[in-house]
Amino acid sequence: MEWLQFRHALTQPKWQEWVEQPHEPTPSDTEAALRQFQKDTSSIQNASHSGLVIALLVSAIAGCLAMAGACSYSGNAPINLWLMLGLFALLPFALTLLTLWGLRRALRPDAPIAVVGQLALRPLLKRLPQQHLQSPVFKHWLLWKLQRLSLAFQVGAVVCFLIMALFQDLAFAWSSTVAERGTQAEKLVENFLVHLSWPWQWLLGAPSQELLSSSRFYRGGAEQSASFNGELLGQWWSYLVMAMVTYGLLPRLMLALWLRYRLAKTLLNEMRHSGDIERFALTLEPNLASTSDAANIESKLLSDVDSWQSDAICLAWQWQPKQIQSTKVLGLSSWQEDNQWLANIAPQWNASVQLLVTPQQVPTAELADTIEVIRTKNPKLDISLWLLSGPEKAAEGARKSWQLFARKYQLPFGERVEGGQ
Numbered sequence: 001m002e003w004l005q006f007r008h009a010l011t012q013p014k015w016q017e018w019v020e021q022p023h024e025p026t027p028s029d030t031e032a033a034l035r036q037f038q039k040d041t042s043s044i045q046n047a048s049h050s051g052l053v054i055a056l057l058v059s060a061i062a063g064c065l066a067m068a069g070a071c072s073y074s075g076n077a078p079i080n081l082w083l084m085l086g087l088f089a090l091l092p093f094a095l096t097l098l099t100l101w102g103l104r105r106a107l108r109p110d111a112p113i114a115v116v117g118q119l120a121l122r123p124l125l126k127r128l129p130q131q132h133l134q135s136p137v138f139k140h141w142l143l144w145k146l147q148r149l150s151l152a153f154q155v156g157a158v159v160c161f162l163i164m165a166l167f168q169d170l171a172f173a174w175s176s177t178v179a180e181r182g183t184q185a186e187k188l189v190e191n192f193l194v195h196l197s198w199p200w201q202w203l204l205g206a207p208s209q210e211l212l213s214s215s216r217f218y219r220g221g222a223e224q225s226a227s228f229n230g231e232l233l234g235q236w237w238s239y240l241v242m243a244m245v246t247y248g249l250l251p252r253l254m255l256a257l258w259l260r261y262r263l264a265k266t267l268l269n270e271m272r273h274s275g276d277i278e279r280f281a282l283t284l285e286p287n288l289a290s291t292s293d294a295a296n297i298e299s300k301l302l303s304d305v306d307s308w309q310s311d312a313i314c315l316a317w318q319w320q321p322k323q324i325q326s327t328k329v330l331g332l333s334s335w336q337e338d339n340q341w342l343a344n345i346a347p348q349w350n351a352s353v354q355l356l357v358t359p360q361q362v363p364t365a366e367l368a369d370t371i372e373v374i375r376t377k378n379p380k381l382d383i384s385l386w387l388l389s390g391p392e393k394a395a396e397g398a399r400k401s402w403q404l405f406a407r408k409y410q411l412p413f414g415e416r417v418e419g420g421q
Contacts, residue, residue, distance in 0.1 A: 064156045070087060081215065174216065315328055316329045324356065367405075
């Protein structure tokens with residue numbers, strides 16, 4: 001969440017004015033500036049944290065109340081074993097599998113946010129822009145947080161069950177209208193209960209035949225009173241605890257840990273390729289030239305570039321322009337794929353090449369390597385660098401960064417409003 005907050009802060013106007021430092025930075029200066037920048041823009045983080053804490057408490061309380069309702073009985077009849085297994089073991093296990101099956105669809109950029117997420121994170125959703133809400137990092141983060149809500153519900157249910165088993169005399173039994181006594185259906189039900197305990201039989205063992213037969217509950221009748229053993233039925237509590245932990249808690253916990261791993265991997269990949277950290281650090285650096293020299297550099301670069309050529313080969317860098325048809329978007333695939341594509345196609349080009357970048361990006365070594373590959377494969381090509389901005393002009397800091405990059409690699413520089421002339 002801190003990363004999304006940081007990226008959101010960089011979209012705010014005049015953020016460069018806040019972070020500019022008059023002295024030459026050291027690594028500690030950069031880290032301190034990042035911490036202070038995060039502190040001064042922490043409203044989004046605080047909103048998400050408070051909302052999640054409340055949602056976790058509500059989810060845990062809901063689990064306790066559900067368990068208390070399921071274990072509430074007068075003592076005249078035992079608690080339905082199927083109700084306990086269904087609500088707190090089998091149903092959570094089925095929902096975990098359903099979540100795992102729908103992950104790919106939920107991670108799509110156009111997928112709507114789950115209703116539970118909208119209720120728990122309403123303050124956060126109002127503060128973040130739409131492009132962040134549809135980012136892979138936010139999708140992974142949201143799904144991971146939703147698993148924590150499910151875990152809170154299950155933990156609340158298990159803790160409540162243990163407390164009630166400690167302070168109350170609970171008896172459990174199973175019944176079935178279909179499985180009549182002595183039929184094959186009754187044997188299937190008993191086998192199901194035995195097989196359900198397979199994951200923890202090494203610890204507690206399977207339910208005994210005596211327990212299974214004595215736990216069959218009938219609606220009244222003398223035969224029930226002869227076989228019904230209330231003290232024996234209390235042994236089901238350990239079976240139920242293991243079932244709730246094995247099928248309800250552990251699968252959801254493993255799914256949450258896996259999503260946490262995917263979130264860390266996706267976050268690291270975005271931090272490496274977004275260029276936002278580099279852009280932030282670049283703002284901390286002192287001016288590389290005096291004001292007059294910088295003006296001369298800007299004037300020279302802008303005057304050396306030719307006018308926009310509609311028949312030129314346009315190569316966009318890590319994003320697709322909306323109103324300009326680019327030949328290829330570089331920087332999104334692996335370096336090997338882009339390098340191979342350039343090696344195959346660049347020698348065939350006869351027109352000039354226009355590299356398209358945006359003010360939200362920052363010059364990187366990977367882009368410099370791409371330029372070098374093009375020049376190596378086709379030395380006769382004219383390559384220019386174009387900064388495409390939206391309705392508002394690019395900030396001075398972003399423009400100067402790209403001008404210095406263009407000067408360093410001897411690229412004519414031009415600026416153009418996307419869709420303009």
